[in-house]
Amino acid sequence: MGNFFLAHQLNIMLALGSVCGMTAVYTFILKSVTxxxxxxxxxxxxxxxxxxxxxxxxxxxxxxxxxLGFAMTRVSNFxxxxxxxxxxxxxxxxxxxxxxxxxxxxxxxxxxxxxxxCLPLGMILVVISQFTGFYYTFDxxxxxxxxxxxIVCYIFPVLAGILEFIVTLMFVKKLDKKISIPLMMFTISPxxxxxxxVFTYGFSLVNIVMVGTVIIIYTFALMDMDQTAxxxxxxEMQVLESDRMKMHRLFNQTANAFITAVExxxxxxxxxxxxxxxxxxxxxxxxxxxxEFCNQVYYAALLHDVGMIGIPDRIMEKKTELTEEEYELIxxxxxxxxxxxxxxxxxxxxxxxxxxxxxxxxGNGYPEGLKGKEIPEMxxxxxxxxxxxxxxxxxxxRDPKPIQLVKQEFIVxxxxxxxxxxxxxxxxxxxxxxxxDTGLLSNIGTTLKCAAYRSAISEGIPVNRNVTEIRFEFExxxxxxxxxxxxxxxxxxxxxxxxxxxKKSIDATNYIEYGEIWFDGHMVSTAARNxxxxxxPEVNEDNPILTGxxxxxxxxxxxxxxxxxxxxxxxxxxxxxxxxxxxxxxxCIGITGENCVISGIDIEQKDEMxxxxxxxxxxxxxxxxxxxxxxxxxxxxxxNRSAATEAVEVKGDTQILFHTMSLPSANLVWHCPYVxxxxxxxxxxxxxxxx
Numbered sequence: 174m175g176n177f178f179l180a181h182q183l184n185i186m187l188a189l190g191s192v193c194g195m196t197a198v199y200t201f202i203l204k205s206v207t208x209x210x211x212x213x214x215x216x217x218x219x220x221x222x223x224x225x226x227x228x229x230x231x232x233x234x235x236x237x238x239x240x241l242g243f244a245m246t247r248v249s250n251f252x253x254x255x256x257x258x259x260x261x262x263x264x265x266x267x268x269x270x271x272x273x274x275x276x277x278x279x280x281x282x283x284x285x286x287x288x289x290x291c292l293p294l295g296m297i298l299v300v301i302s303q304f305t306g307f308y309y310t311f312d313x314x315x316x317x318x319x320x321x322x323x324i325v326c327y328i329f330p331v332l333a334g335i336l337e338f339i340v341t342l343m344f345v346k347k348l349d350k351k352i353s354i355p356l357m358m359f360t361i362s363p364x365x366x367x368x369x370x371v372f373t374y375g376f377s378l379v380n381i382v383m384v385g386t387v388i389i390i391y392t393f394a395l396m397d398m399d400q401t402a403x404x405x406x407x408x409e410m411q412v413l414e415s416d417r418m419k420m421h422r423l424f425n426q427t428a429n430a431f432i433t434a435v436e437x438x439x440x441x442x443x444x445x446x447x448x449x450x451x452x453x454x455x456x457x458x459x460x461x462x463x464x465e466f467c468n469q470v471y472y473a474a475l476l477h478d479v480g481m482i483g484i485p486d487r488i489m490e491k492k493t494e495l496t497e498e499e500y501e502l503i504x505x506x507x508x509x510x511x512x513x514x515x516x517x518x519x520x521x522x523x524x525x526x527x528x529x530x531x532x533x534x535x536g537n538g539y540p541e542g543l544k545g546k547e548i549p550e551m552x553x554x555x556x557x558x559x560x561x562x563x564x565x566x567x568x569x570x571r572d573p574k575p576i577q578l579v580k581q582e583f584i585v586x587x588x589x590x591x592x593x594x595x596x597x598x599x600x601x602x603x604x605x606x607x608x609x610d611t612g613l614l615s616n617i618g619t620t621l622k623c624a625a626y627r628s629a630i631s632e633g634i635p636v637n638r639n640v641t642e643i644r645f646e647f648e649x650x651x652x653x654x655x656x657x658x659x660x661x662x663x664x665x666x667x668x669x670x671x672x673x674x675x676k677k678s679i680d681a682t683n684y685i686e687y688g689e690i691w692f693d694g695h696m697v698s699t700a701a702r703n704x705x706x707x708x709x710p711e712v713n714e715d716n717p718i719l720t721g722x723x724x725x726x727x728x729x730x731x732x733x734x735x736x737x738x739x740x741x742x743x744x745x746x747x748x749x750x751x752x753x754x755x756x757x758x759x760x761c762i763g764i765t766g767e768n769c770v771i772s773g774i775d776i777e778q779k780d781e782m783x784x785x786x787x788x789x790x791x792x793x794x795x796x797x798x799x800x801x802x803x804x805x806x807x808x809x810x811x812x813n814r815s816a817a818t819e820a821v822e823v824k825g826d827t828q829i830l831f832h833t834m835s836l837p838s839a840n841l842v843w844h845c846p847y848v849x850x851x852x853x854x855x856x857x858x859x860x861x862x863x864x
Contacts, residue, residue, distance in 0.1 A: 181519070182377065183229050188427045189384050190225035193218040196391050210270050217263035218391060220256045221384040227252035228377045231317070238315050246315055247303070253380065254299045254308065254326055260387060261330045261337075262292045264359055267390070268337055276347040284336040295329030302326075334359070355393045359386040428475055435482045439489045442481070445562050450475035452602070453551075453558035459598045460554075473526035474555045480509030480527070504539050507531045526551040530559060533590050553592040557583070557599045560591070575668030575682070576603060604813050619774045622650070623660075626767040630663065631774065633670035633761025636729045636736055640779040643727040643762070647719060647742070648770045659719055660766035661691040662727065664701070664736065664751060666759045685758065690749050692719060692742045702734075702752040703792045709746050719743065729762055730783045733811070734795065736760050737788045752792035756811035757838045797836065810846075811836070817849065820856035 197218035200211055230249040234242045265288045272278045272285070302308040307322040341348070341356045348356075362382045429447070436443045453474035457467040481489075484506060488499050495503065511528030515521075529543060529552035536544030548556075564574045564582065574582075580603045587596035621629045634643060649658035663672055667684040678684065687701040694708035719742055726741040734756040740747040753760060764771060798807035805819045821829055835844040853860035 182381065183232060184427060185381060186225040186229040186377070189381065189388065190222045190229070191427075191430065192388055193222035193225070193384060196388070197222065200391075210267075213263055213266045213270060214391060217260060217267065217387055220259040220263060221387045223252055224256035224260060224380055225384050227256065228380050232377075234315070235317060236315055242315055243311075246311060246317065250309065250317060251299065251303055254302075255296060257330055257380065257383070258292050258295045258299070260383060261333045262288070264356070264387070264390065265289065265292070265333060265337060268340060268356060271348060271352060272340065272344055275349075275352075276344045278344070282340050282343070284340055288333045288336055291329060292333055295326075298325070298329075334361075352393060355386065355390040359383070359390060362386050425472075428472060431479065432475060435479055438481055438484070438486065442478070442566075445566060446475050446478050448562045448566075449477070449555065449558045452561055452599075453554050455602060456554050456558060456595055456598050459602070460595065469520070469522055470526070470551045470554055472520075473523050473551050474558055476514060476523055477510060477527040477530045477555050477559070478506070479513050480506040480511070482513075483509040504531070508540050522549070522551055525549045526555055528552075530555045532556070534592050535589050538590075548592075554595050557591050557595045561599060561603075572669060572671065575670075577668055579603065619772065621764060621766070621771040621774070623766040623769050623771065624650075626661075627663075627672075627674075627765050629765060630672045631764040633665065633667070633672070633763050634729075634776055635670070636664075636731045636738075636760040636762060638730065638732060638782045640728060640730045640781050640783070641762075642777045642779065643729070643764070643774070645725055645764065645774045646722060646772050647725050647766070648722040648772070649719075650768050650770050656768055658766075658768040659691055659693065660725060660764065660769060660771055661689055662738070662740070663689050663763040663765060664738070665761055665763060667761070670761050672763045672765075685754070687736075687751055687753060687760070690738060690740065690747070692725065692740050692745070692747060694747055696749060700754060702754055704752070705750050705789075705791050707748045709748075727762070730788070731760055732783050732785060732788050734758070734792075735788045735790060737783075738762070750789050750791050752790075755795055755836070755838050756809075756815075757836050797834070809836075814849075814858075817858040820858075822856075823850075 197215045200214045200218065203211065227249040230245055231253060234245040234249065265285055269281050269285050272282060306320050308326050309320050309323055310318050312318055338357060338361065341353055345353045432446045436446060450471045454467050454471040457470045484502065488495065488502060507528050507530055511524045514523040514527050517523055526549060528540070529548050532538035532541070532543045532548045532552060534545060536542050561579065564579045565576065567573055580600050583591065583596045583600045587593040621631060623629045634641060647660045664687040665672055665685060667673060667682040669682050671682070673679045673682055673684045686699045688696060688698045688704055690696045694706060696704060696706050698704040723742050728739040730737055734753045736751040736753060738749045738751070764774065796809060798809045800807065808816050808818045810816045821827070833846045849858060851858060851864060853863040855861050
């Protein structure tokens with residue numbers, strides 16, 4: 174355990190210091206704390222942050238004989254000694270506040286006032302020691318060397334801690350346990366750690382323990398002050414009870430914070446690493462890998478793009494095609510990622526996964542041209558997940574690719590660019606987890622500014638058997654007096670979930686528009702077979718709607734070839750039932766309007782699903798199976814596995830003969846039949862005990 178902490182103490186310092194910095198910022202904006210107590214807590218957290226950051230820098234620059242190295246070691250070590258006393262003094266003032274305000278003491282206890290006098294003296298000695306070498310010196314190699322008087326520097330914080338402990342015991346019955354226990358920990362833990370550190374050079378145990386207990390003090394203080402924060406901090410304390418979970422959480426937070434900072438170099442890549450990590454973990458899980466492996470591949474995928482930090486901004490922000498020289502720099506990204514992650518020696522898979530994530534299964538990748546199973550397994554998984562996120566994300570030069578084309582890419586490139594096993598799993602995930610119906614709504618946005626009608630239209634929001642709820646605020650924008658202003662929706666289908674208005678893009682994306690619907694009861698049917706609307710109450714000129722800022726609500730759901738849309742504004746409910754041309758068609762909602770601002774767009778897909786009788790039928794189903802049947806009834810599969818035949822039990826040598834035809838609306842290559850070999854007690858696909 175000692176070796177583990179030694180190997181990771183810089184990361185621990187960075188993580189704990191960052192937590193202190195964030196809590197200081199949060200305390201600054203917190204309104205439920207008195208100004209004086211807020212200042213004390215901010216000083217406590219900021220001094221703790223500076224303490225650990227300085228301690229970390231002292232280790233980083235130790236042995237650096239450059240001018241910067243000499244300066245940084247002296248400044249950082251000075252701040253370590255000084256901030257230790259500042260932290261203790263801030264806690265002392267915090268206890269004073271508790272004793273006076275919560276325990277009803279008329280005056281500040283003498284022992285706390287004694288601390289208020291002694292701790293500044295300790296700070297003065299720290300300053301003096303910088304010129305006298307009383308506490309420590311530095312040798313010619315810029316290494317820290319303890320001086321004979323270094324033990325004196327411990328007297329002030331230890332003595333102050335003992336006195337604070339005694340005062341806490343004096344008032345323990347009047348203090349809430351959530352407050353008294355952390356304060357006792359603050360005084361006892363550093364003393365124990367200090368006894369250990371006297372005999373262990375190179376390990377800042379006292380500072381880490383002190384800051385850790387400062388965080389605990391803050392956590393319990395916040396729980397005591399704000400009931401809303403109680404639940405969140407209880408979870409945090411439960412996590413902190415386990416050393417393994419604590420280190421896991423710190424690593425997770427640090428990794429995410431680092432990746433977030435790296436991704437700020439490119440707006441179009443923000444959030445991509447987290448998506449790659451999530452999908453890579455699911456691929457590994459579907460491949461039957463262990464929980465440990467899935468966890469490892471998650472973090473490897475999360476960090477695989479850290480080399481982006483080394484790509485020049487001029488290349489990341491370039492809006493024209495890259496030159497050959499610039500492309501070669503881009504190809505250095507996995508190498509730089511590997512170099513950065515190679516320093517995490519405890520987890521070598523992080524380096525290997527990042528370094529080889531751009532290799533191709535056929536050996537034509539980079540940086541080393543590895544082929545097939547020569548490529549580490551995690552890197553092969555990450556390559557597939559990264560390709561999916563890249564293709565489905567908006568880039569500087571293109572919009573997201575249609576999900577159908579993405580799936581086709583994984584089928585075509587299996588065994589060429591991608592490992593065929595993981596490529597096949599990705600294609601299955603697109604069908605069952607990431608299918609177009611569930612949608613990838615990362616590019617919807619939250620605000621639309623509409624001038625002329627349809628001048629701004631949101632990306633399509635998929636409509637399926639799960640109820641999809643959409644909320645937003647409508648506000649008329651400045652226009653000519655008496656000018657029309659209203660929001661509306663467009664019901665449509667296209668490969669890229671975007672509304673198109675020119676023939677070339679309509680043909681390229683197989684765009685079809687079913688109709689338009691307004692909140693005031695107006696609608697236009699375009700390619701729908703039928704549309705019927707009900708407005709409650711009826712709208713008339715004497716009772717207009719949407720005359721000012723209004724909250725709007727939409728609920729949309731689909732079953733087979735019927736879509737039901739409910740729209741509510743100003744207590745008016747508009748229900749529209751739309752009969753699509755065929756059940757195989759998708760349906761998306763695009764939000765738009767005229768002379769208005771649409772803001773706060775929020776989309777939520779419910780778990781509830783509709784059944785056949787919940788949507789009123791306004792058109793007959795289109796059937797291509799009304800013909801002669803044989804041993805089992807014919808079946809029409811309008812979408813991926815939307816229907817299946819009756820079960821055929823396999824007994825001995827079983828032969829199944831049948832006819833198949835593609836539906837007229839089928840496109841791309843996904844219009845072929847296949848079989849499912851399964852078990853369920855009721856002999857239904859997806860039935861009881863389905864495997």
